[in-house]
Amino acid sequence: MHELGVVFHVIKMVEEVARENDLTQVESVTLELGEVSGVIDSYLENCWNWAVKKQEKLLREADLIIETIPAVTYCEDCQNLYGTIEHGKICPRCKSPHTYLQQGNEFRIKEISAC
Amino acid sequence: MKEFKVIEVKRSILEDNDADAAKLREELKAQGTFLLNLMSSPGAGKTTMLKRVISMLGDELKIGIMEADIDSDVDAQAIAEAGARSIQLHTGGMCHLDAAMTRQGILEFGAEDLDLVVLENVGNLVCPAEFDTGACRNAMILSVPEGDDKPLKYPLMFSVCDVVLINKIDVLPYFDFDMEKCKEYIQMRNPKAKIIPISARTGEGFMEWTQWLREEAAAWTK
Numbered sequence: 001m002h003e004l005g006v007v008f009h010v011i012k013m014v015e016e017v018a019r020e021n022d023l024t025q026v027e028s029v030t031l032e033l034g035e036v037s038g039v040i041d042s043y044l045e046n047c048w049n050w051a052v053k054k055q056e057k058l059l060r061e062a063d064l065i066i067e068t069i070p071a072v073t074y075c076e077d078c079q080n081l082y083g084t085i086e087h088g089k090i091c092p093r094c095k096s097p098h099t100y101l102q103q104g105n106e107f108r109i110k111e112i113s114a115c
Numbered sequence: 116m117k118e119f120k121v122i123e124v125k126r127s128i129l130e131d132n133d134a135d136a137a138k139l140r141e142e143l144k145a146q147g148t149f150l151l152n153l154m155s156s157p158g159a160g161k162t163t164m165l166k167r168v169i170s171m172l173g174d175e176l177k178i179g180i181m182e183a184d185i186d187s188d189v190d191a192q193a194i195a196e197a198g199a200r201s202i203q204l205h206t207g208g209m210c211h212l213d214a215a216m217t218r219q220g221i222l223e224f225g226a227e228d229l230d231l232v233v234l235e236n237v238g239n240l241v242c243p244a245e246f247d248t249g250a251c252r253n254a255m256i257l258s259v260p261e262g263d264d265k266p267l268k269y270p271l272m273f274s275v276c277d278v279v280l281i282n283k284i285d286v287l288p289y290f291d292f293d294m295e296k297c298k299e300y301i302q303m304r305n306p307k308a309k310i311i312p313i314s315a316r317t318g319e320g321f322m323e324w325t326q327w328l329r330e331e332a333a334a335w336t337k
């Protein structure tokens with residue numbers, strides 16, 4: 001269960017931010033999640049909902065909001081940018097395998113709404 | 116009515132683990148212990164390989180093995196018989212180890228007097244690659260029966276490895292495994308990775324592999 005481990009990391013970070021900013025209640029946490037970050041949205045939400053119920057007041061009612069970042073791959077041979085999900089590792093224009101992921105494996109806390 | 120305000124965070128989830136891992140590396144450096152994170156699919160030959168390494172390096176280096184595998188009692192026994200200390204880590208059913216769990220393991224182990232500690236990470240090729248354990252170097256074992264295209268399927272795993280062992284080369288004649296292709300795929304993902312073909316069964320390649328370990332451990336602990 002990768003997602004559950006990840007949820008605990010998110011909770012730890014939110015607690016830190018709350019401490020730094022003297023927050024007592026979090027309304028929502030917004031994550032930026034790359035399409036190929038390896039984390040599955042729906043599992044993540046389930047794990048979140050389960051885990052926050054066990055937390056102190058700070059997080060008990062917090063919603064999780066997920067913003068998806070599309071995966072884009074760059075081809076070194078023909079400088080083409082293309083969708084990673086549709087085409088994978090081989091450039092659809094020149095068939096080169098010399099490509100790398102430009103964006104899409106992000107996993108960040110964007111912001112939290114709290115008081 | 117409560118007044119909620121939005122606080123911009125913009126921090127990567129792995130950031131705190133990365134910082135923790137860097138700290139653990141400093142601690143290991145200070146106590147003179149070289150920690151190798153070993154990753155692979157189940158059954159690639161970790162235990163067989165380690166037994167051979169222990170028998171070859173056991174006189175020069177004090178070696179310890181930390182097992183993160185869920186049910187690997189058998190392995191711990193095999194390691195003890197080969198002549199090294201080992202402990203079982205508690206991962207709580209998690210699919211990867213993070214730096215905090217690794218530090219906990221090192222503490223419980225009492226690794227101060229050990230020169231080389233190998234962390235047998237959880238047996239999958241996805242999650243462990245994302246979490247820096249705080250190890251000094253990362254290694255993985257890919258075995259011939261798994262196929263030469265594994266580096267294409269798990270690019271992240273290969274991109275974080277300092278050394279890739281290609282194990283079970285004694286069965287190469289029976290498999291449709293293209294060694295040159297495999298090396299090329301690994302180098303595509305990670306030009307700096309050292310690739311060493313070995314057979315934990317016959318011992319082929321172990322001179323090179325133990326030499327790598329010896330040099331890396333010496334450089335780390337000096």
Ligand SMILES: Nc1nc2c(ncn2[C@@H]2O[C@H](COP(=O)(O)OP(=O)(O)OP(=O)(O)O)[C@@H](O)[C@H]2O)c(=O)[nH]1
Pocket residue numbers: 155156157158159160161162163164184187190238282283284285286313314315316317
């Ligand atoms: N032919 C051949 N078989 C090997 C080699 N290395 C390991 N094996 C066999 O592969 C099987 C798995 O080896 P292990 O060393 O237990 O592998 P492991 O990675 O520790 O396995 P888990 O701990 O279960 O993930 C055993 O039957 C070994 O005898 C090798 O170099 N050649």
Ligand SMILES: [Mg+2]
Pocket residue numbers: 161162163187190
């Ligand atoms: Mg084993």
Ligand SMILES: [Zn+2]
Pocket residue numbers: 075076077078079080091092093094095096
């Ligand atoms: Zn191209």
